[in-house]
Amino acid sequence: MNYEDVSYEISDAAAIITINRPDRLNSFRARTIEELIHAFKRAWASRDVAAVILTAAGNRAFCVGGDQKIFNETGSYGTSENGLWEIDELHTVIRNIPKPVIAAINGHAIGGGHVIHVLCDVTIAAEHAKFGQAGPRVASFDAGWGAAYLARTIGEKRAREIWFFCRQYTAQQALEWGLVNKVVPGEQLLDEAKAWAKDAAAMSPTALKALKYGFNADSAQIFGAVKMAAVSLELLGSTEESAEGKQAFVDKRPPNFAQFR
Numbered sequence: 001m002n003y004e005d006v007s008y009e010i011s012d013a014a015a016i017i018t019i020n021r022p023d024r025l026n027s028f029r030a031r032t033i034e035e036l037i038h039a040f041k042r043a044w045a046s047r048d049v050a051a052v053i054l055t056a057a058g059n060r061a062f063c064v065g066g067d068q069k070i071f072n073e074t075g076s077y078g079t080s081e082n083g084l085w086e087i088d089e090l091h092t093v094i095r096n097i098p099k100p101v102i103a104a105i106n107g108h109a110i111g112g113g114h115v116i117h118v119l120c121d122v123t124i125a126a127e128h129a130k131f132g133q134a135g136p137r138v139a140s141f142d143a144g145w146g147a148a149y150l151a152r153t154i155g156e157k158r159a160r161e162i163w164f165f166c167r168q169y170t171a172q173q174a175l176e177w178g179l180v181n182k183v184v185p186g187e188q189l190l191d192e193a194k195a196w197a198k199d200a201a202a203m204s205p206t207a208l209k210a211l212k213y214g215f216n217a218d219s220a221q222i223f224g225a226v227k228m229a230a231v232s233l234e235l236l237g238s239t240e241e242s243a244e245g246k247q248a249f250v251d252k253r254p255p256n257f258a259q260f261r
């Protein structure tokens, strides 16, 4: 597969997968998701890879979720080679790849970009990184992993705060909440992630694989809600409420959702 939206390289025993749409703050479209899935499966299959580092181009954003401009223009997140919108499959592959996935957060991790980092095994953040959900502002949501797994990670009250009020949180706050594992100066981010990957590479791969699946077992029942949430989000996407959210984003004005209460 030819990558347009991501890059893939191997450094020592780490696969470095980089989201590469900096002009759209590394927001994703259907093609981005398809390429990310491909890159993760490539890392899964490779004996040269012991751990995956997921990061993004530039120092402004890790990923700010779905590309709202494309959605506003076309009513979807665009086309992929196989014709599918596979955000659920990306989440699944991050959970199921039997190697540690290290998110290296180089800026804003917002909306669907925040969900992706939450699902990574560990997160290292640059000092200037910002965290939060934004879906309810544009009539979107992830009521599957995005809600339930976030609550498992940081607790119900904090998860509900993040989703219901759509605020942004500093890297330091994220560290205090257990949302990230370590905060480093931006210029040290990739080296720090590589050092973690190097440490993981010294471990028994079978032990890491079994541990990852053991950790996953406890939250596996969330998957049922993931599919239900995807169906309801798809339905919301075809409504006037959704159109108002996306149009307001493009117009740079607050949405008027009052009529949909």
Ligand SMILES: CC(C)(COP(=O)(O)OP(=O)(O)OC[C@H]1O[C@@H](n2cnc3c(N)ncnc32)[C@H](O)[C@@H]1OP(=O)(O)O)[C@@H](O)C(=O)NCCC(=O)NCCSC(=O)CCC(=O)c1ccccc1C(=O)O
Residues within 6 Å of the ligand: 023, 024, 025, 027, 064, 065, 066, 067, 068, 069, 070, 087, 088, 108, 110, 111, 112, 113, 115, 116, 134, 135, 137, 138, 140, 141, 142, 146, 230, 233
């Ligand atoms: C991230 C911001 C807080 C950054 O703010 P700031 O630094 O002031 O920069 P801006 O001037 O706002 O932005 C610069 C430039 O980038 C454009 N841009 C920003 N975000 C997006 C985006 N998401 N899509 C397209 N373009 C974007 C912005 O318009 C500017 O362009 P100019 O042309 O220069 O004006 C701030 O930008 C911000 O809050 N962004 C919006 C974040 C957002 O709403 N994200 C979408 C949330 S919904 C989502 O992610 C859907 C996910 C999903 O579909 C899903 C489905 C099923 C299961 C799970 C999921 C899932 O959630 O993963």
